[in-house]
């Protein structure tokens with residue numbers, strides 16, 4: 001329960017410190033989300049003991065769960081045909097020109113909560129709650145220009161270079177689609193994942209610095225927390241290096257500074273974001289057309305919708321606090337069958353990517369503003385003690401993160417490949433899905449195409465082909481035991497309910 005007295009302190013702080021809202025408002029309507037104090041004021045109040053971490057979480061939850069309206073900045077500015085990329089946020093077209101909604105390519109919801117809603121799909125009815133996964137209806141449909149719902153295009157025109165235009169249309173049952181279709185994962189345990197990612201990035205940056213001062217010809221292995229990302233070769237005494245990396249960085253690293261390549265990005269199905277806040281900046285713009293000050297600058301109405309300062313640095317900061325303090329998934333009691341299933345999981349190669357548990361060095365997750373992807377220790381304004389949000393202490397001062405993943409991208413084969421034409425990251429590459437909580441989080445895979453765990457495993461290809469084949473070759477009782485084990489990986493119980501008043 002939120003302490004009522006504390007809530008009043010927070011609310012009065014909000015009233016006291018909030019800047020007067022400048023938008024001309026209807027007689028009785030205005031923004032759905034109140035302005036909150038600046039980050040500096042919040043940190044001062046925290047130092048003085050007037051508020052605590054739970055108050056910041058409550059404020060973050062408020063940002064997460066408020067259905068934003070046009071007074072908050074919901075919506076892009078007017079469509080601008082002069083934009084070089086009319087599908088990019090800021091000036092997107094809207095359905096029937098209604099000025100506000102699109103659904104395909106964002107402008108698809110009013111609150112974060114709308115899509116991160118399902119805590120367990122195992123109960124009947126599914127248990128709804130805060131910070132969970134979404135069903136396919138909540139999928140994000142990202143930047144398509146073609147969805148051939150009637151299968152009436154020649155798909156080879158769209159996707160295969162150099163096809164023979166004399167060939168007739170092929171009605172092949174493939175509704176061609178050149179965007180991304182992504183199923184919402186849950187936010188549970190995000191703090192542990194973010195800390196691991198940041199520690200791994202710091203290690204890789206250290207290894208790079210070492211490689212730059214090593215004698216020419218030295219090969220430095222890029223291994224951190226037991227995960228191997230390739231190697232660096234020192235080219236000369238001037239500190240030039242050549243990277244040979246896997247599962248990290250953009251698809252084409254030509255011309256990209258090595259420092260930027262060596263950033264672990266655990267968030268987003270494709271592993272594109274180094275922190276949850278980094279993800280949130282894009283989410284605000286994509287889903288809501290809300291422009292964070294930290295992206296567009298202070299007092300800048302970048303999308304031309306008549307509003308500036310749509311979401312403040314303080315609001316993004318408390319949202320980040322909420323994100324990383326989401327409780328972690330739990331592991332149910334394992335009977336002998338499930339234990340045998342876990343052993344099989346390891347034996348047949350699943351654990352090579354789905355590492356059962358990783359250990360952090362520290363238990364304090366640094367939150368920074370502004371964020372420097374290459375240096376997680378820069379501009380830290382708050383350190384969150386992960387022990388206080390449910391992670392178990394590990395020897396050496398860190399915590400255990402039982403995530404069942406390696407924070408690395410893998411090629412998953414043509415069967416799972418997306419058909420995104422803008423593909424900054426290879427269409428067949430995804431970051432290893434974290435299996436904690438998997439018992440409750442159906443549907444599975446990046447677009448939710450697998451309705452059962454068996455299907456999700458069966459659809460593995462590419463680098464995971466041999467593990468998948470091993471699974472299919474198991475006897476039915478062995479398969480059942482492995483699935484029984486996976487079904488012990490549960491979502492947290494009643495996550496974040498203490499934040500609801």
Ligand code: HEC
Nearest residue numbers: 109111112115140182183184267268269276279283284287
């Ligand atoms: C329309 C549905 C929808 C809405 C609204 C939405 N999300 Fe998501 N969220 C998704 C999808 C889909 C993904 C996976 C995206 C991807 O893989 O690129 C995702 C991923 C995330 C992730 C990364 C999680 C991970 O483990 O990789 C975070 C963090 C997140 N969302 C936070 C938010 C926040 C904060 C908001 C509100 C500002 C929000 N989401 C609004 C659908 C939604």
Ligand code: HEC
Nearest residue numbers: 350353410430431432433444445446456463464467468471
């Ligand atoms: C080469 C690395 C790799 C190996 C080996 C591997 N996986 Fe995966 N696994 C992934 C990736 C990457 C995804 C996400 C794919 C996607 O989003 O489409 C995934 C997704 C999953 C999912 C769905 C998770 C979700 O939330 O959607 C399950 C279940 C799963 N794997 C189980 C297994 C099992 C069981 C094995 C062993 C038979 C295995 N995996 C072997 C990389 C691997």
